[in-house]
Amino acid sequence: MAPTKIRKIAVxxxxxxxxxxxxxxxxxxxRCPYNRLQLIVTxxxxxxxxxxxxSEVEAEFEISGRIPMDQKGDTNSExxxxxxxxxVGIAQTLQKLEPDIxxxxxxxxxxxxxxxxxxxxxxPIAHIQGGDxxxxxxxxxxxxxxxxAHLHFASNEKSAKRLIGLGENADCIFNVGDCxxxxxxxxxxxxxxxxxxxxxxxxxxxxxIVLQHPETMSGRDSYSDMxxxxxxxxxxxxxxxxxxxxxxxxxxxxxxAINEHKDAKSVAIYRNIDATDFxxxxxxxSMLIGNSSAGIIESPYFRLPxxxxxxxQSGRLHSENVIHAEFGEKPxxxxxxxxxxxxxxxxxxxxxxxxxxxxxxxxxxxxxLAEVDLSKDLLSKREDVISQ
Numbered sequence: 001m002a003p004t005k006i007r008k009i010a011v012x013x014x015x016x017x018x019x020x021x022x023x024x025x026x027x028x029x030x031r032c033p034y035n036r037l038q039l040i041v042t043x044x045x046x047x048x049x050x051x052x053x054x055s056e057v058e059a060e061f062e063i064s065g066r067i068p069m070d071q072k073g074d075t076n077s078e079x080x081x082x083x084x085x086x087x088v089g090i091a092q093t094l095q096k097l098e099p100d101i102x103x104x105x106x107x108x109x110x111x112x113x114x115x116x117x118x119x120x121x122x123x124p125i126a127h128i129q130g131g132d133x134x135x136x137x138x139x140x141x142x143x144x145x146x147x148x149a150h151l152h153f154a155s156n157e158k159s160a161k162r163l164i165g166l167g168e169n170a171d172c173i174f175n176v177g178d179c180x181x182x183x184x185x186x187x188x189x190x191x192x193x194x195x196x197x198x199x200x201x202x203x204x205x206x207x208x209i210v211l212q213h214p215e216t217m218s219g220r221d222s223y224s225d226m227x228x229x230x231x232x233x234x235x236x237x238x239x240x241x242x243x244x245x246x247x248x249x250x251x252x253x254x255x256x257a258i259n260e261h262k263d264a265k266s267v268a269i270y271r272n273i274d275a276t277d278f279x280x281x282x283x284x285x286s287m288l289i290g291n292s293s294a295g296i297i298e299s300p301y302f303r304l305p306x307x308x309x310x311x312x313q314s315g316r317l318h319s320e321n322v323i324h325a326e327f328g329e330k331p332x333x334x335x336x337x338x339x340x341x342x343x344x345x346x347x348x349x350x351x352x353x354x355x356x357x358x359x360x361x362x363x364x365x366x367x368x369l370a371e372v373d374l375s376k377d378l379l380s381k382r383e384d385v386i387s388q
Contacts, residue, residue, distance in 0.1 A: 006034060006035070006036050007034060007035050007036070007100050007101075007369075007370060007374075008036045008038055008097065008098065008099045008100045008101075009029050009035055009036065009037055009038065009099065009100065009101055009103060009369055010038040010039075010040060010064070010094070010097055010099035010101070010102045010103065010123075011025075011026060011029075011037065011038070011039050011040065011102075011103040012040045012042065012090075012102065012103070012104055012105075012110065012111065012114040013039065013040070013041055013042075013045060013057070013105070014041070014042045014043030014044060014045060014108055014110035014111070015043060015044050015045075015108060015110075015246060015247075016044060016045075016050075016051075016053050016056075016272055016273075016275065017180075017246075017275075017292075017293065017294070018105040018106055018108070019045070019053070019056075019057060019275070020180070020183065020275025020276075020278070021105065021128075021178070021179035021180040021182075022103075022105055022128070022179055022362070023060070023183070023275065023362075024179065024182040024183060024186070024188075024361070024362030024363070025103075025179060025182075025361070025362030025363075025365045025366050026039065026061060026362075027362070028362050028363050028365075028366030028367070029366045029369065029370075030061075031366075032366070032370050034370065035366075035369075035370055037061065037062075037064075038064040038065070038097050038099050039057070039061050039062065039063050039064055039065075040063075040064060040065040040066075040067065040093055040097075040114075041054055041057055041063055041065070041066055041067070042066070042067035042068070042069060042086055042089065042110050043069050043071075043082075043086070043108070043110045043247060044246065044247050044272075045057060046066060046067075046068045046069070047069070047071065047247065049244075049247075049255075049271070050244055050246070050247060050271055050272060051244070051270075051271035051272025053272050054066070056272075056274055056275075064093075064097055065093035065096070065097060067086055067089030067090060067093060068085075068089070069082040069083070069085050069086045069089075069110070070082060070085055071247060073252060074214075074247075074248075074249050074250055074251045074252040074253075075249060076249050078249075079109065079247075079248070079249050083109050083110065083112075083113050086109075086110050086113045087113045087116060087117060090113055090114055090116075090117035090118075091117050091120075091121070094117055094118060094121050094123060095121070099123060100123075100124070100374055101123065101124045101125070101126055101151075101369065101374060102114060102115075102118040102123050102124070102125050102126070103125075103126045103127075103128065103365075103369070104125060104126070104127050104128070104145060104149070105127075105128045105129060105179075106128065106129045106132075106138075106142065107129070107132070107134065107136070107138035107139065107141050107142035107145070108138065108141065109138075109141060111141070111145055112141045112144055112145050115127075115144070115145045115148040115149065116148070118148075119148045122379065124150045124151070124374050124378055124379055125145075125148055125149040125150050125151070126149065126150070126151040126152075126153065126365075126369060127145050127146060127149035127151065127152050127153065128153045128155075128179060128365065129142070129153070129154075129155050129159075129178070129179075130142060130143075130145065130146040130149065130152045130153070130154060130159065130163055130168075131146070131152070131154050131155075131158075131159030131160060131161075131162040131163040131166070132154075132155060132156075132159050132315075132316065133162075133315030133316060134293070134312060134313050134314070134315050134316055135217070135310075135311040135312055135313055135314035135315045135316075136215075136216055136217060136311070136312045136313075137216040137217050138216070139315070143166065146163060146166055146168065147166070150172060150378050150379060150381060151172050151174070151368070151369075151372065151378075152168055152172060152173045152174065153174050153176045153361075153365050153368075154173060154174065154175045154176065155176075155177060155178035155179075155297075155356055155357070155361075156175065156177070156178070156317060156355050156356055156357070157175055158317060159175075160173050160174075160175040169381075172378070174364070174365075174368060176357070176360075176361045176364045176365055177356055177357020177358065177359070177360070177361040177364075178297050178356035178357055178361060179361045179362055179365070180293075180294075180297045180298050180356070181297070181298070181301065181356050181357055181358070181359050181361065182359050182360065182361055182362045182363075183275065183276070183279060184279060184298060184301045184302070184359070185301070185358060185359030185360075186359060188276060188279075189275075189276045189277075189278075189279030189280045189283065190276050190277045190279070190280030190281075191280065192280070192283065192284055194280070195277060195280035195281055195283070195284060196284065198277065199241065199268065199277075199281065200239075200268070201239055201281075201284065202238075205238040205239050206236075206237050206238045206239070206286045207237060207238070207239050207240075207241065207281070207284060207285045207286050208233045208234075208236065208237035208239070208240045208241070208285065208286060208287050208288075208289060209240075209241050209242075209243070209281060209282070209285045209287070209288045209289070209290075210229060210230065210233055210240060210241070210242045210243070210288075210289050210290050211242075211243045211245075211288070211289075211290040211291075211292040211294065211295075212225070212226055212229055212245060212254060212289075212290035212291055212292070212309065213245045213246050213248060213251075213254070213290070213291055213292065213312060214245060214246075214248045214249060214250030214251055214253075214254060215250070215291070215310050215311060215312055216248050216249055216250065216312075217311060218310070218311060220250075220310070220327065221253065222250035222251070222252075222253035222254045222257075223253030223254070223256055223257050224253075224257075225254075225309075225310075225327040225328075226253065226254045226257035226258065227257045227260075228327055228328045228329040228332065229289060229290065229309065229327070229329075229332060230242065230257060230258070230261055230267075231329045232289075232328075232329045232330075232332035232333045232336065233289055233332070233336075234261070234264065234266060234267060235333075236333070236336055237266070237286065237287070238266065239266055239267075239268065240266060240267050240268070241267075241268050241270065241273075241281065242258050242261070242267060242268070242269050242270070243269075243270050243271075243272070243273055243278075244258065244269075244270065244271045244272065278294075279298065282294070282298060282299065282302045282304055283302050285302075285304055286305070287304070287305045287306070287307065287336065287339065288304055288305075288306045288307070289306075289307045289309070289332065289336075290307075290308075290309060291308060291309045291310050291312040291313055292313075293313060293316065295307075295308050295313065295322060296308065296313050296316045296317075296318045296322065297316075297356050299319075299321055299322070300319035300321050300352045300353075300354055301354070303321065303349040303350065303352065304321060305321055305323070305339045305345075305349070306321055306322045306323065307322075307323050307324075307325050307332060307335045307336065307339070308322050308323070308324050308325070309324075309325055309326070309327050309332070310326070310327055317355040317356075318355070319352040319353050319354065319355065320345075320348045320349075320352050320353060321348075321349055321352055323335050323338060323339060323345075
């Protein structure tokens with residue numbers, strides 16, 4: 001029996017990575033005639049400093065709401081002020097759109113703000129990637145979103161068990177795998193020929209990709225950390241592609257260090273790279289260096305060696321292609337040398353342990369969102385942690 005009412009499914013996106021991961025899910029939502037996608041963009045999508053990726057989004061989906069955060073700098077107070085502006089925008093946008101449910105991704109501050117707005121307006125919340133552990137201040141935000149959310153789409157079995165441990169109803173937890181994997185498994189990324197042409201990477205060139213975000217828990221000097229990374233990587237690879245960090249506190253120091261190398265012949269700097277191109281680059285790269293979740297989640301599907309720096313991703317399940325190292329030119333140089341010379345490591349790339357599923361996450365999520373009962377019983381979230 002066909003539904004009698006169109007279900008309005010709002011999706012909040014503030015960052016390029018989360019958008020790329022949710023894209024297959026949003027396509028599936030749009031394919032159902034009884035669903036209406038309401039895409040809300042904020043934060044980095046609307047900030048020229050990070051490439052203003054609004055146009056990338058708009059090329060495929062209609063944008064139902066825009067919430068500029070007007071973040072002035074990268075200090076703690078400036079980030080908090082921007083999130084406060086976002087909360088006001090969330091209230092106004094949700095009041096206008098009147099969605100039946102709001103979908104949030106990951107552990108970002110704008111996602112937590114979205115949850116705060118929705119819960120106070122009586123709108124059910126679906127949360128993707130709850131139960132994960134990274135090693136960043138965002139872990140605290142992720143768990144806070146979990147406690148406000150009503151439906152949980154976990155990326156792996158361990159995360160699903162953590163959600164139960166946090167007191168969430170097992171009937172509302174779905175282990176769907178990680179959304180980032182869908183586009184890789186489906187081959188929805190720029191092919192080798194086109195990506196080499198677009199980014200001027202020759203077939204005989206050794207390509208290193210650097211994507212490094214601030215360490216928000218440690219109070220480290222992000223400028224010095226990035227300087228050390230770039231010095232180590234550019235001395236080894238024929239070509240280095242460096243991508244701007246996210247908008248977390250400390251990003252200005254990273255950007256300053258990056259731009260000091262803007263005239264280097266072997267270095268190409270990008271504020272943002274389209275998700276399909278980014279995956280295409282991972283497919284041809286020799287190594288990924290930094291602390292992006294892409295080094296943990298997406299990289300094993302390309303058998304790509306990764307040097308994961310610091311604590312930002314230290315808590316995540318990872319495959320054998322990942323080597324953990326401290327920040328600094330010397331530790332990174334040593335890690336690169338290990339990858340280049342360790343035969344056991346090289347052979348192991350052909351038989352990696354995969355933790356994040358085999359694709360199809362977006363389709364599973366969209367199906368659940370279309371059919372789940374959104375009655376008051378779901379919204380009330382009656383929990384009894386002690387009895388569990």
